[in-house]
Amino acid sequence: MKGLRVLALTMALCGAPLVHAAPLIISKITDPKQAFDELTIAAANHGYTMIKLQPIDSAMKKRGYEDPHVRLFFIGSAQAVKDAEEQAPMLLQLLPLRVVMVLRKDEITLMSDDFEPWRLIFSDSWSRTLLNRWEADMSAIFTDFAGRSQ
Amino acid sequence: MIRLKMLVSLWLACWVLIFSPLTALAATQATEESPFLFKHIPLRTLNQVTADLIRAIDNNNYTFVRQQAIDARLVPVEVEARSVYVLYFCNFAKMNRALAIDTRAAQFLPCRFTLFESDGGVSIVVINPAWVSLELRNPLLHPDCLALKRDYLAIMEEAAL
Numbered sequence: 001m002k003g004l005r006v007l008a009l010t011m012a013l014c015g016a017p018l019v020h021a022a023p024l025i026i027s028k029i030t031d032p033k034q035a036f037d038e039l040t041i042a043a044a045n046h047g048y049t050m051i052k053l054q055p056i057d058s059a060m061k062k063r064g065y066e067d068p069h070v071r072l073f074f075i076g077s078a079q080a081v082k083d084a085e086e087q088a089p090m091l092l093q094l095l096p097l098r099v100v101m102v103l104r105k106d107e108i109t110l111m112s113d114d115f116e117p118w119r120l121i122f123s124d125s126w127s128r129t130l131l132n133r134w135e136a137d138m139s140a141i142f143t144d145f146a147g148r149s150q
Numbered sequence: 151m152i153r154l155k156m157l158v159s160l161w162l163a164c165w166v167l168i169f170s171p172l173t174a175l176a177a178t179q180a181t182e183e184s185p186f187l188f189k190h191i192p193l194r195t196l197n198q199v200t201a202d203l204i205r206a207i208d209n210n211n212y213t214f215v216r217q218q219a220i221d222a223r224l225v226p227v228e229v230e231a232r233s234v235y236v237l238y239f240c241n242f243a244k245m246n247r248a249l250a251i252d253t254r255a256a257q258f259l260p261c262r263f264t265l266f267e268s269d270g271g272v273s274i275v276v277i278n279p280a281w282v283s284l285e286l287r288n289p290l291l292h293p294d295c296l297a298l299k300r301d302y303l304a305i306m307e308e309a310a311l
């Protein structure tokens with residue numbers, strides 16, 4: 001077991017300089033319809049609107065492909081668009097914010113964009129402020145989603 | 151126990167000799183890829199460029215999905231932004247392949263162009279999928295993303311003709 005601990009520590013140390021912040025990820029046991037409703041409510045609680053559900057899974061199945069068990073949600077706020085337009089127009093590329101939903105049996109996993117690479121690209125204070133705010137909003141939405149009764 | 155130590159040593163050797171250089175290479179490549187691809191089309195309106203893009207998307211074996219103002223469904227239709235539009239499109243076979251390799255491909259698929267209209271014309275901006283795949287650190291996904299990048303450039307060039 002000591003060998004395994006050494007291995008784990010070594011891997012952690014070797015990998016440390018390469019580690020990036022991961023996208024926000026949250027999972028819970030629920031069904032897709034319930035998850036959609038709960039995410040819509042959680043988003044609304046934090047000033048965001050559910051703009052679009054893109055059912056990638058049914059779109060792919062309809063065309064004869066294997067079910068990827070993935071759906072996309074786009075959530076946005078007029079304020080986020082206004083802020084980006086005025087302060088950092090290139091960040092409009094990230095709006096509306098995207099949530100990937102992965103369906104595994106009765107478990108739903110939500111995944112956001114990873115904001116860290118964008119913070120490295122857009123290092124000015126305006127952009128970083130917006131990216132930090134959107135990440136915090138997304139984190140709050142996911143926490144709200146996770147806490148909702150099933 | 152000795153066998154375990156041998157396995158650990160072997161794993162460490164693999165890590166140092168193979169994976170570390172690969173990840174270092176990926177990090178180097180990431181700095182070589184720009185996060186965005188651009189095309190400026192002068193003297194044309196947003197409507198004209200949108201029509202040209204939809205035609206080019208079709209010619210390059212992609213399916214146009216939808217277009218919308220950047221603030222669609224967030225503000226009343228009559229006050230939507232007229233100068234920033236988003237255009238979604240997809241090649242389902244390519245999407246199928248990318249999602250089979252890595253579910254995180256859903257972070258940049260379906261494909262999206264953002265169009266900015268100004269007095270001088272229209273600028274098309276798209277997130278470079280080759281940059282994204284390097285950020286995701288999945289070497290299996292990268293060749294597909296390089297192909298996707300080539301398709302984006304071809305579509306934008308064709309629309310600009």
